Amino acid sequence: xxxxxxxxxxxxxxxxxxxxxxxxxxxxPFAVENREHLHNVQTLGALxxxxxxxxxxxxxxxxxxxxxxxxxYMFGLNLLGAEEVAxxxxxxxxxxxxxxxxxxxxxxxxWQTLVLMLREAADTMAKQYKTIGDEAWKNSVEKVNxxxxxxTYGSLVVQLLRDHEDCTAVNQQLxxxxxxxxxxxxxxxxxxxxLDRCSDIRxxxxxxxxxxxxxFLNTTPTVSLWTSDNEFSLLVEDNPLNDFCELPPRxxxxxxxxxxxxxxxxxxxLEMMHMQARVWFVRDVLRGDDTTEIRVRVExxxxxxxPAADE
Amino acid sequence: MVVVNNxxxxxxxxxxxxxxxxxxxxxxxxxxxxxxxxxxxxxRGNQVLTGDTSSSRSSLDGQRPLVWPTTSTSTTxxxxxxxxxxxxxxxxxxxxxxxxxxxxxxxxKLNSKxxxxxxxxxxxxSFATNTYRLHYYEAPTGVKFILxxxxxxxxxxxxxxxxxxxxxxxxxxxxPLFRIDPKVSTPIENDYFRAVxxxxxxxxSSAAMPAS
Numbered sequence: 001x002x003x004x005x006x007x008x009x010x011x012x013x014x015x016x017x018x019x020x021x022x023x024x025x026x027x028x029p030f031a032v033e034n035r036e037h038l039h040n041v042q043t044l045g046a047l048x049x050x051x052x053x054x055x056x057x058x059x060x061x062x063x064x065x066x067x068x069x070x071x072x073y074m075f076g077l078n079l080l081g082a083e084e085v086a087x088x089x090x091x092x093x094x095x096x097x098x099x100x101x102x103x104x105x106x107x108x109x110x111w112q113t114l115v116l117m118l119r120e121a122a123d124t125m126a127k128q129y130k131t132i133g134d135e136a137w138k139n140s141v142e143k144v145n146x147x148x149x150x151x152t153y154g155s156l157v158v159q160l161l162r163d164h165e166d167c168t169a170v171n172q173q174l175x176x177x178x179x180x181x182x183x184x185x186x187x188x189x190x191x192x193x194x195l196d197r198c199s200d201i202r203x204x205x206x207x208x209x210x211x212x213x214x215x216f217l218n219t220t221p222t223v224s225l226w227t228s229d230n231e232f233s234l235l236v237e238d239n240p241l242n243d244f245c246e247l248p249p250r251x252x253x254x255x256x257x258x259x260x261x262x263x264x265x266x267x268x269x270l271e272m273m274h275m276q277a278r279v280w281f282v283r284d285v286l287r288g289d290d291t292t293e294i295r296v297r298v299e300x301x302x303x304x305x306x307p308a309a310d311e
Numbered sequence: 312m313v314v315v316n317n318x319x320x321x322x323x324x325x326x327x328x329x330x331x332x333x334x335x336x337x338x339x340x341x342x343x344x345x346x347x348x349x350x351x352x353x354x355r356g357n358q359v360l361t362g363d364t365s366s367s368r369s370s371l372d373g374q375r376p377l378v379w380p381t382t383s384t385s386t387t388x389x390x391x392x393x394x395x396x397x398x399x400x401x402x403x404x405x406x407x408x409x410x411x412x413x414x415x416x417x418x419x420k421l422n423s424k425x426x427x428x429x430x431x432x433x434x435x436x437s438f439a440t441n442t443y444r445l446h447y448y449e450a451p452t453g454v455k456f457i458l459x460x461x462x463x464x465x466x467x468x469x470x471x472x473x474x475x476x477x478x479x480x481x482x483x484x485x486x487p488l489f490r491i492d493p494k495v496s497t498p499i500e501n502d503y504f505r506a507v508x509x510x511x512x513x514x515x516s517s518a519a520m521p522a523s
Contacts, residue, residue, distance in 0.1 A: 183491045187484045190451045191476035197430050197451050272452045274428045304429030304453065307325040307408055
């Protein structure tokens with residue numbers, strides 16, 4: 001059958017306002033969902049950071065909540081009741097009175113439950129890593145005499161200095177040594193613990209500090225000084241390699257990083273976990289600084305290799 | 312009774328760094344070994360084969376199983392590198408890797424957990440055909456273990472994990488002479504590794520079937 005052809009003309013308004021006033025105006029956007037391959041993952045830890053960091057200032061909280069993806073994620077947790085959802089809607093859609101609405105929101109019980117859960121949830125992940133690290137140190141690792149290890153390492157550095165004379169070359173050698181150790185250490189760590197791949201770089205940093213360092217060196221550095229989500233510092237309080245060690249003035253002057261092997265180890269281990277990173281020493285107590293700081297920057301994620309296609 | 316047929320180990324660069332078999336008909340390794348034995352007394356991969364002329368081999372009862380790949384430095388006779396490449400075996404390894412890689416990717420995508428770094432978040436553990444069952448285990452660093460057994464065996468995940476944790480990491484990763492290079496794959500040529508692996512598989516095969 002042939003239908004009569006008719007036309008319906010509709011005018012649609014379109015265009016952009018001269019002065020845009022978007023409702024979703026968050027300055028530090030939350031991670032978008034379904035972007036795991038970009039390694040920008042929505043986690044409770046990220047949510048915690050955004051929200052708990054803004055709890056003291058209702059203006060800031062209103063700003064943080066004005067983020068579509070954050071709201072979707074938060075509602076997806078199913079922790080907020082209908083009242084809280086409605087209030088959040090008002091916080092976002094009434095920017096003039098946002099601060100006031102945010103205050104009202106903070107008083108609501110559902111919201112307080114959410115904040116409590118966030119505080120607990122993110123912490124348990126950290127606690128979990130710590131217990132895994134402690135347990136691994138106690139049970140899964142054969143231990144060797146610390147002094148033997150320290151003195152062996154020390155004599156290795158001394159020998160390298162004699163061979164190379166130049167401290168930059170020695171640093172490079174130590175880094176290479178560390179790299180060869182690191183690529184094997186990743187498998188070793190997985191063999192001894194029941195860990196699986198980490199979802200994002202923050203979790204990786206935690207695992208390196210709380211489990212890796214703890215298992216192999218019996219010291220737990222603190223992860224801090226995050227800049228831009230893929231660069232962080234490991235602050236080592238008591239580096240066992242520094243015991244009994246004193247740097248001669250020549251080495252101090254030339255820029256020797258005594259424990260540079262640690263940088264290589266971290267770099268090698270990260271590479272086995274598909275992350276290409278640059279790892280370097282920033283401060284060292286042996287050189288007179290107040291603390292030992294190793295900086296790690298994950299430059300890019302390495303993709304899994306694809307088998308070569310047959311021609 | 313668990314009958315273990317063969318084992319492949321692939322490294323992160325999609326290369327087969329180890330293959331061994333205990334129970335296989337028409338194996339490309341056995342065929343090559345026979346052909347080699349016909350012409351001269353070659354030592355292939357530290358083994359001298361004696362006597363066995365049938366094409367099916369079951370080596371859980373005394374003989375050491377054949378292993379692949381071997382590099383030319385491991386044979387004592389100087390033969391050209393060309394004749395040591397077992398092309399049939401190479402192709403087979405590539406095919407097996409391709410099957411496993413694609414299957415794992417499909418499963419990951421269907422679980423919407425795929426990522427460009429691989430891994431096994433979808434949880435591909437095994438598939439079965441009429442004649443055998445293939446078991447797969449991927450370590451977090453990207454090393455892949457593929458074990459073929461008889462159809463009746465349900466899960467060899469604990470076995471594969473054992474092989475990874477206590478045999479591969481112990482004897483391969485911790486061996487300072489095993490070169491790990493981001494660009495080149497080194498085959499595993501380690502007598503301790505082979506011996507421990509054979510003993511372990513022997514134990515598994517003769518123990519009662521584990522409750523699943």
